[in-house]
Structure formats: structure tokens, C-alpha cells
Amino acid sequence: MGEPEPNDQTAPAEAAPPLSKSARKRLLKQQRLEERKAQRKAAEKERRRRDLERRRREWEEKLAGAATEEERARMVESRKETRRERMEKRSEERAMRIERLRGAAEVGQKLVIDLDFADLMASKEIHSLVQQDRKEDLVYLTADAETVLDDLDLKKMYIIGGLVDRNRWKGITMKKANDQGIQSAKLPIANYLKMSSSQVLTVNQVFEILLKFWETRDWKTAFFQVIPQRKRGELEGEIEAPEDNAPEDAADVVSGSEDGAETDLEDGGERKKQRTREAETVEVEEGDSDIAEAAITH
Template identity: 55%
Template sequence: MVAAAANDDNGVDNDLKPDSEPAPANLSPPAEQKPLSKNAQKKQVKQQRYEAKKAEKKAQEKEHKRKEGERKHKEWEETLANATEEERLKLIESRKSLRKERMEKRSEEKEKKMERLTRAKEIGQNVVVDVDFAHLMSELEISSLVQQIMYCYAVNGRSATPCHLWLTGVKGEMSRQLDKLPGFEKWFIEKESRCYIEAMADRKESLVYLTADSETVLDELDPESIYIIGGLVDRNRFKGITMNKAQEQGIKTAKLPIGEYMKMSSSQVLTVNQVVEILVKFLETRDWKTSFFTVIPQRKRTGGDLVDSSKSEPLSEEHQDKEGDEDEKHDLLERKKLCVEVPLENGS
């Protein structure tokens, strides 16, 4: 399977040789920061430009939302003002009824999600996102990874057969940025400051690091195994480090069987959230081809790859819309509103 560790912009690598991957456990930050290359400087400037544009767009959307709210309120007031007393009472009662229905439906959906996530914690597939690489990333890169984690949680919460998600190595800047996410303290997810090798010391034999450098192809998900996805936005700075980390720790490795179902274009890395979504989709369908074609954006596949409609589901709208890296990042931000906020258990 793939190590979801390497990130292009904010990506994680998968079945195909990643351009990069997360770092070994014993990697420590360099004593001295090397000056950035010209290419790295250009990327940094581009990222800063993107962040500024993103902030501006967010402010515009907020203002648009405020104006829409004012417009709708004004329309409602005018409707009431032009109605007879009897009509006013009916309109108000109808509005209260609709609001009550929406609240009840939302509460019911939340309860069902809670039941699914609770069941996943008891008997579901354990999937770990290893975020113990903050010392290798800039604040912007950590922010990018945090957005991917947010999307992972939202996708998992909506699934009919969710996995049980873990975050290990949550500390320092990574912990601070995660804490800024709306409702993060209520997420139904395991949060560990320790590395998975310590947090799951009694289940070491079950640990499987997903890395593109592995020679073992993952044909099936073993419910007894704990699959680890490396979380690192490394911009090609680190190569093979998830494999090295797993070997140093003496744990198993595997890679996704992507090459058996499709050819990838020059961009051979997937984001952490894409890897998690592939696993979740596979848990639903038990079909790798459907999972890959549903999740992996068209731009990452060669033009000759077509979806087999007899075996694969059509691409969802949210993936059809991901035509560019900036659009994809913006989509991750939009997913904030979809995160499932449920109470934690056992302080997880």
C-alpha cells in the first residue's frame, strides 16, 4: 500500500513511488538550517501568495454570507408586513415547523454517525495518521496537513462503514494548529502525543506502515491489522523515510495496489486525506478499482484510464471539481463545516 507520507503541495504518497515520504523515528532537526534553493524560494513565495489569496477569498465569502443573511431577513420582514394577521400567524408557524424538522433531522443524523463511529471503535478497522514530523515542516506545511486531517475526519464520519481513526505524535505546533479546528476537542478520534510504536506497544505485530517503497502489495484489509499513514508535507525533501522508519522500528510495511488498476500521470503522490478516503471506500465496497477511480483525481491519471462503469462508481461531484491544486486546497477548507462533532470517550 502506499505510504501516505509524501506531499506534493500537501499530498501524501501512495502506491506509486512517492516523490517523498515521512521521516524515520530517530530523525532529528538539522543543527543548522540550510539556505533555501531558488526553486524552494519560488515555491515558498507561491505558497505565501496562495495563503494571502485564500484569506482574501474567505473574507469575501464571509461578507457575501452576511449580506445574504441581511437580504433574506429583509424579505421575511416585508412578507410579514404585507400579510394579514391570519397569514402572518400561518407563515410564522410554518417557519417554526420547518426549523424544528431540520433540527430533528440533524440530531438524528448526528446520532447515527455517533453509533457508526462507536461501533468502529469497538470492532472497526484501525487507521493511524502518523503526524510525528512537525519538526520537518514549516508552519504553512503543518497547516496544510491539518486541513487534510480535517477532511479525513469528515469523510470518515459520513461513511456507512467508517474506520477508527488515530492521530499519533500530536504535540508542539501540530497540536496547537489542530486545537484551532472548530470542535476538534469533540472529535470521536484517538489523539496520542506519543508515537504509535509506544501507544500501541502491545500490538506491535499488528502494525503495518503504508509506504510506496514496500515490496508487499496490499490485496485486502485485515481487520486485525493497524494501518499507518505517514503525515508529512515534504515537498520532495525526504525520500523513502517512511520505509526507513518502519524498518528501524521492526514493523511490517505494505503498499496500495494502485498500479494493478490504473496508470498514474507524472504527479505520483496522493494526499493523506485521499489515502484515508481510499481505505474508507474500500471498507464500503471491498473493491480497490472502485475505490481508486472514485477518489484519485483525473489529473493524476493518464488519459487512457477510463472508469469501468460495470465495476466502478461514478466520480463524486467533490472529486470531479478538483481540477487544480488550489481548488483542492480550497475544497479542504470548505470541509470544515462537514466535520462530525461528537463527544469523546475515555479522553481519546
């Protein structure tokens, strides 16, 4: 008698590969965070319920203390009028916010940080996902592009790669732009200076460069005021450096720094200590600071 055919329905499912120690720690941490979030949400809901109940009792006691029916009616009408005024004020404020946003969308510079790299980053490095469908108005900023960005176009929306790179994914933003049919361009850094150290710029550096250029309409000023001096190296040709407001000999922000980290600075031959600027672009949980580096390398 031949061997019975295996029954796919009763065969045990293939066991999932065991998690590594670090993966288990991340999973437990995420579970604890979700539990605390649920507890805070429940506590806030209970607080609002108690507050509403307290205010209801106070109102009923106030009504009960009215001397006459006419006074009670005036109190009720006054309460209704106050509520109407509050709702009208909220409606006006909402309309003003919408109008400001509409105006910013029409005349303001559009800028996007691309966070569609979830499969390449750890969970704490994932911030959000940005999706755009107006591809003809998109410009992906990447050093691998052939086109040099000479000016900012209000009709365009510029994308910064929100990826903690560590130089592991060279050319990935250019490939992403090509795969999705998006225009690409690079900052004109090479026209003004040579980078003396790592050529990777952080997300906040690229954002500040674009913001400074928008304010001054001068790339040279933008680069010298944002890029730290230690990373700039020698100038191209005889270009005169503008007034330098960039952090002098600041810690290399390319390799994410911890909150409160201190770096030694030289000032007139004396060593001073200065706390490094914290990265404000990427917020991570429980105070961990890991600066998100732009996938824009120059």
C-alpha cells in the first residue's frame, strides 16, 4: 500500500523564523509604547467625562438657585447666546486658517520631504509617507541629477529624500525619481565651494539652504550661512565668502548626534565647549535623537 498523500489543509503551517534579540526588544518597546498610549487616551477620556459632569452639576445648581422663573429664563438665554458667540468665533477662526492655507498654497514655495523609504529604515526612523500625484510639478533634489537647480519655481514642488542614509544606498533617490517619472535636479554647491569632508547633507541643512535662498535669492549666501565651515573646504576660484553665520567647526551632523552631546570648538586658540544643535526634522520616541540625513549628496 502506497504512502498517503499529504493533506495541505491539515499540514502545520511553516514556522516563522525566530526574531533576533534586537528585533524582540524593538517589538516589546513598541508594544509598551502602544499600551501607554492607550492608557493615556483612556485617562484623558475619563478626565473629560468627569469635567463635563462637574460643569453640568454646577449649572443645575446655579439654575436651582434662581429666585424666579424669569431670572432662570434669562440665565438660560444668556447661556445660549454665549454658546452661539463661541461657535461663531470658532467658525471665523477656522475660515481664517483655511484662507491662510489657501494663500500659502497659491503663492508660497512648495517643498516635500519624501518619507517613502520605510523598507530601508528601522521603525524609529520612519516618520510618515508622502505621496504626490502631480508629477509634472515635482522636482526630486538629488546630487546624481544632471540638471542644476538655478532658481526656485513657485509652480514646482521640491522633494527632499527623508532617508537616514549612512551612505548605504548610493543613487537610490535618483533611481526613485526615474522609476516614478519625476524630474530631478541638484543644488549648485559645486559652483561655489568644494566640500572638504563628507558630502552628505542632512534634511534640515537642505531645507535651511532652500529657505535661505528664498529669502536672499543668493546661493552663495545660503551655502555659507548653512553649511558648517569644517565641511566647506577651499573655495572655487576667487569667490569672496559672504559673512559667515554657519556654526564654526560644528560637530559632524551627518552621523546622527545625541541630545546634549558636546563638542570642543577652537576660538582664538582656546578650547571651548558648545552643545551641538539638536536635529528638529525627525522626531523619535523617548528622546532618542537620530538626525535624518537627506539622500542628497554633493
